[in-house]
Amino acid sequence: MAWDAQTYGSRWSEIYDGLPWPGPHQAVDFLAKLAEGGPALELAIGTGRIAVPLVERGVEVHGLDSSDEMIGKLREKEGGENIPVTKADISNFTVDQEFSLAFLVLNTIYALQSQEEQLSCFVSAAAALKPGGHFVVEAFMPDPTRFRRNSWTQVHDMGLDHVLIEADRHDPSTQQILEQHIHLKQGSVELFPAFLRYVWPSEMDLMARLAGMRLVERFGGWAGEPFNARSGNVVSVFRRDAS
């Protein structure tokens, strides 16, 4: 299967904003406090689900994304047309100014397909920060126990004329998951794939150390929930070293 930095946007952009994502307000509160006046850089800004309300909170936000389709959807939104966005691959990027905050949310660190690309993303993010600036990464907590013989299927939604099924295949040796979200309707089948490499929190901490950052806080969610064995989500805050 050929999966690259454009695939997610080309397959998901038309339905993305209609998906049942959690409301952005807790994330925006969390990020606005850390921005300390900004500017802030969102890696993989997408359609601006977080960036648009963060700008409304008074934070100057810049964005990076690899997908013309996702950036196009951002541009159609009120408040999205003026956010400076650069088309770039977050696995290796440079910016021409320093930020007090960089953030990468909604599991998108996992969109990078190898440990090497993920580490390179941490290195690029650290280089975009002022000394003492913060890098926030939010992702689901990996749970290999949900797979039986490395497969998993679930019915997410169904009615008389449709069913939405997710079928996943897991490779524990590479920490990769291929997801297929299958929409069956009367007379049609649509496939929405996602291919990801999950990262353990401890592995992220090492990537941060190698990039010249350190973990300063870790939560189980945007409301500051404790991170523990029951956490389904991980919000990690790294700080760039002073020198």
Ligand SMILES: C[S@@+](CC[C@H](N)C(=O)[O-])C[C@H]1O[C@@H](n2cnc3c(N)ncnc32)[C@H](O)[C@@H]1O
């Ligand atoms: C799940 S969406 C998240 C968008 C947004 N951050 C949000 O919270 O709604 C993933 C985004 O990552 C972008 N993306 C995936 N791989 C990328 C890469 N290698 N470089 C830059 N952007 C990438 C996609 O185009 C898409 O906009």
